[in-house]
Amino acid sequence: MLLEVKNLNAGYGYLQILRDVSLQIDKGEYVAIVGPNGAGKSTTMKTIAGLISPMSGSVVFNGEDITGLSGSAVAKKGISFVSEEMNLFVNMTVQENLYMGAYTIKEKHLKNERLDFVFELFPRLAERRKQLAGTMSGGERKMLAIGRGMMSNPSLMLVDEPSFGLAPQLTTSVFASLDVLIKNGVTILLVEQNVTKTLAVTGRGYVLENGKVGMEGNSADLAEDSYVKKVFLGV
């Protein structure tokens, strides 16, 4: 098992959002977390990434307890987080942003290998390598954020709302790039509002409601489930 989250309780200050959330991810899996707004999807991601310290529960990654580690320590373990807000370095160029993504890698040639890989995946970024991140369009920024997340050669990528605020066309290309990652053997935990699309591409899924895991199973089964259909798809 690559990641095991057990009975996680977390929130902001006194406001508890997650209640006993548990999930498991195996190596190479493509797992989705779906759920309505405010269900705690992003909070789950941030807690795993170490940006929020949990009130109780545990996060075990690669057999190692990483509960309560800081964001940078989690990143060093091989988890990379692509946040909804992207958190790019707006006054740095595309290439500098990508190099910062490989901050945990010390060897220059390994960094350059990763850079080539990302540029191959997103030729658009290669064209704009000298452009400042702050001057790019929304879709390009998203690409850059995903590309930066891949630079550290992570074994697990947490991707939060990659299609948020994007035009449908761009959404398709973002999903396509995630497909390529999966084929390259990266494990992905994906949070998305777009339930139909997400359940169509992922292997397994968790349904989060009011901070609790309401349902889990194969994505295909979830997509066919009458309850999910009724609540999320409005069918």
Place this chain on the structure above:
Amino acid sequence: MSKHNMSDTVTWLKSAPGLSIVISIVVAVAATIDAGPYLLVNMVVTGGMLALVATGLTLMLGVLNIPMFAHGEYFMIGSLTAYYIFTPISEFILEHPDSWLVTFGPFIAILGALIGGAIAGVISEKLVFGPLRRRSTDNWVMNSFLLTVGVSVLLVNLHQLIFGADFKGIVGYWQGMPISIAGAYISLDRALAFIISAVIVALFYLFMTYTRTGMAIRAVSQDITGAEIVGIDIEKIVMLTISLACALAAVAGGSLLFMYPSYPTVGLEPLYMAWFVVILSGLGNILGAVAGAFIVSLLKVITMEYVGAGWDFVVPSALIMLILIFKPSGIFGSDVRGVLDK
């Protein structure tokens, strides 16, 4: 291609940074021709010192969001350290005029100032800023500002309490004939003070632009969450930034000991001048701070020359207020303005 570059240059010249730099150069040249080259020398030496203090201030603002009111006190710590290191050295030199210390002693003192400043910075982070950050980041800018006010009063009065209020100064670092450049005589001390500040500013710029750690500092200043998720250890960077910023101010104090003897409130002038620079050049902009430092020092030197000593409080601050009215983000205006709107 070259035509393109030409029009770029013209646009730059018409922009606020271009315009102000060009005007400053013209004014500097005119004043030098009128009053003599010593004016230029003064401006360059003061400007170099100011560049060091102002880059430190910029760093604190840009990376840590701390509007530092105590920065002048690190200048004072630098000059104090240099004084206490150099006094025994100069006594030794008197007895052994052929010693290698004649040449390198001053460097030891200045290096000591640098280290002293860095240590003082680390201590301040450990005892003051760190506890506040862990306690609460609500209303951070204002609270940290008031905290630095407290630090400033504390350091000034500790100096007075322990070392007394008298001037602790030296006659000069290096003996020897002044260098003559184009009819102006520049003492070795001044020349070397300028060279030291120029070298340090250049090294600092290269460090920030090209090294892994320097880039990490910039990353933290641009997006702290982003920095954390790529694996940058924020605590470490914060500590490093504070010690760097304080060391920069201290080295300015150390290398200018011959001009500014150490006394409790010696830091006030560099402090407000550095704030002039930071406001003038916009926040978080290191190159802008360097250019701004020379503009402010030019203002000061010209005011002293043509209006009279003591007016250097009045004229530059009036001018900077005018700039603030018309261009609140500073002449090298920047995208990091939001930093302080929080």
Place this chain on the structure above:
Amino acid sequence: MDTTTNDLNMNLFDRVLDKLCLTPIGLAGLILLLLLPFIPPFNQEYMLRWLIYCGFVAAMSVGFDFTAGYINIVNFGYMAVAGTGGYTSALLVINAGLSPWIAMLAGGVSSAVLGLIIGMISLRLRGIFAACLSWFFGLAVMGLATKMVWLTRGPMGLRTPRLFETESNFPFYFLIIILVYLIYLICKWVVRSKMGLAFQAIAQNMDAARTSGINPVFYRVFNFTMSCAIAGVLGGFYAHFYGILTPDMMHTSKTVEILAVAYIGGRGSLWGGAVVAFPFIFLMEIVRSTLSHLPGLNLVIYALVLILVMIYYPGGFSYFYDTHIRQPKNRALRYFLNGREAKA
């Protein structure tokens, strides 16, 4: 409980007290302050001198808090503004033969004008920028006072006639206590009115305030002008109490003193600084005079207190009072600390 019956329950004493913005303990404190000069050892002239300085700092901190605590702008040139009032007043008395009492008010007017200018200029600036601007303004004014020797005699200082033609400090003491209270009362009335709400809205979010129909320009400038006018009058008092005026009084470190007291007292409370100033400044003066062989020790303590308060208790004394002392179980004590409460 029904509020109307409660209002009827308030007797005349309570209602007057409420109008005067005092709680019973506040009234008791005020009476104590007025009796203090008759109680040994405070009846000695040098102690009175210290107490007058305490009163001056207390009054200044109320005026300072009116801006810092309500529209969230630190006026870092506050003592320079007071100094402007002081110099205006002194020069009017010396050169135009005005009575010091009228001149003091004129000083207030001149400071108000200065405050109006700073307020207008700093309108577009926020937070620390506005603080810097007022600081630079203060530096410039202090520079002017130092350099215009023909008018102000520069660092040699201006000899000024005192408000009362007596050697005794007694009348000055009562005057400053009345000033402290009056300034508190006026500020409190303003923040209790509709204006206080507008101030808070502006402090929290200027753009949001603007969209909800509050004109931030007017309120900010009004607040700034009023607080500067207060400083001006107090500057006049300072000039005509000490009898000598030097540019040193405008120094940033003096502003820091006011600021420290205001924040240790608790920002946004108005009364916190005034209450803290008396014991705190008085103790500092004792430290300074008894340990005169250790110059600067009092300011070291000063700075340490400010640092500790900022880190561990940014709410200051007033916050401590509100959360820990204000709500005792005992009803009589509760009345004493809070007065008759409007609602249960």
